[in-house]
Amino acid sequence: MYTTDRFKDIYATKNDIDWTLLDNVQSIIKSVQKEGDQALYDYSKKFDSVDLTDLEIPHTALKDAYDSIDSDLRDALIAAKENIEAYQQSIKWTQSEASELYQKIHPLNRVGIYVPGGTAPLVSTVLMTTVLANVAGVNETIIVTPPQKDGIQQAILAACYIVEADHVYQVGGAQAIAALAYGTETIPKVDKIVGPGNQYVALAKKLVYGDVGIDSIAGPSEIVVVVDETTRADWVAYDLLAQAEHDIQARTFLISENKEKLDEIMTVVAEKAGLQPRAEIIAKSLEDHHYSVHTASKQETVDTVNLIAGEHISIQTEDAATYVDLITTGGALFIGTYSPEAIGDYVAGPSHVLPTGGNARFSNGLSVNDFLRTNSVIHLSNETFNQMAPSGIRLAKEEALQAHHDSLYFRLEDNH
Structure with a gap:
């Protein structure tokens, strides 16, 4: 357990990018640029131990997956999609009304969406990205x-069917980012790449940025939980475990003015951690990246959260x-006992693609508006021009x- 001052001394916000991978990632990107599809086949065999015959998954396979999953999962995916659509539609930019100076809003033409595989294939990421693009009109x-x-998890393919993805390709890692950024014989070049991924994906997105748009450079997932003497210790314990099970690098922060509540919650965490299917991942995450912070006042709590x-x-x-009005940095706020972070991961409506590693100081979570672009329109009357021109001259x-x-x-x- 840390005091506020001690925590500030030892904590550094960073995305933990492993720069030792830089040469490898650059090499992969160059190979994809030069060799196109063949590089994707070669890297799939090398990194994923999969000898592919086709990169694209046909639409018939998506439909078959949709038909094969159980009805409860199908209903859950559809319900989540509808919630996401409703929320994103409610925050979508609207066209400004003006006669001489205004903005036009246009959807992007083509976007690439990275959906992680690995130990926990993120079915929800299909919804939390593609639905936003659809609402934008991409x-x-x-x-x-x-x-x-x-083969790709059936639930992921079913989700791709539900969101009506135009194309689905079985390619991952830095090579997938390179393919989306520069195009190959099969995969077309996109305007923007979104979605979380591993270190290779994060570095590749960083390197191709400028040639293509990106959403953010995602680091390890993290949660900050603020509690007091009224908080249910068991519920918060599960919230912390839910974050820790993502990855051994996942970060958890527990903050309170009440030292006894901090101790109580961490005791429950210890009791329940070993019972989880991903117990080893949770244990490593908590050992290396958990912070319990005992603050002296509400202001200290707010300052620590914003830090x-x-x-x-x-x-x-x-x-x-x-x-709500005091926390000025954060990817998403979950307010109250019945707004656990997990509800945001799946069905609430705001995207779960959020800034990590302190990047919420200057960036925000993915939204429908990230798939829109604007251009200014200047359409002046003679009279307005006459008013503005002297200053311009x-x-x-x-x-x-x-x-x-x-x-x-x-x-x-000539106007005079």
């Missing part, structure tokens, strides 16, 4: 996900609602740009 959605020895700028901020105190003169000056000056002269 013309073409392309999903990539790592190939598996026994962490965590991906998920869960406030489970009696006065939880009062924190003076500034052009100051910058010694004569043609700029003349472009404005002679229009203005």
Whole structure:
């Protein structure tokens, strides 16, 4: 357990990118640029131990997967999709109304969506990305996900069917990001790449940014939980375990002015951790990346939460609602006992693709608006031009740009 001052001394916000992988990732990207599909086949065999014959998964396979999953899962996926659609539609940018100066809003043409595989294939990521693109009106959605020895998980394929993805390719890692960024014979170049992934994916996104848009550089997942004497210790324990089971790098933060409650919760965590199917992952995560912080006041609590700028901020105190205006950094706020982080992972509506590693200081979670772009429209009347031009003429003169000056000056002269 840490005091606030001690925590500030030892804690550093970072995304933990392993820069020793940089040369390998650069090599993969260059190979995909040069060799196209063949590089994707080779890397799938090398990294995933899968000898592919086709990169694209046909739409018939998506439909078969949808038909094969149990009805409860199908209903849950559809319910989540509908919730996400409703929320994203409610926050979608609307066209400004003006006659001379305004913005036009346009959806992106083609986006690439990375859906992780690995030890916990994220079915929900299909929904939390592609639905947003659909609400935005994106013309073409392309999903990539790592190939598996026994085939892509049926639930992922069913989710791809539900969101009506245009193309689904079984390719993962840095090579998938390179394919989306630069295109191959089979996979077309996209305008933007979104979705979480491992270190190779994060580094690849960082390297291709500028040639293609990206959402963020995702690091280990994290949760910050604020509690008081009224908090249910067992419920919070499960919230912490839910975060820790993601990955051995996952970070958990437990903050309170009540030292006894911190001890109580961590005792319950210890009791329940070994009973979880992913107990080894949880144990390593908690051992290396858990922080219990005992604060001296509510202000100290708020300051600590804002310092962490965590991906998920869960406030489970009696006065939880009062924190909404006080927490100014955080990917998403979960307010009250019945708003656990897990509900946001799946069905609440806001995307679970959120900034990590302190990046919430300057960025926000993925939303429908990340799949839109705007351009300004300047359509001035003669009268408005006459009002604005003198200032522009003076500034052009100051910058010694004569043609700029003349472009404005002679229009203005001819109007008088």
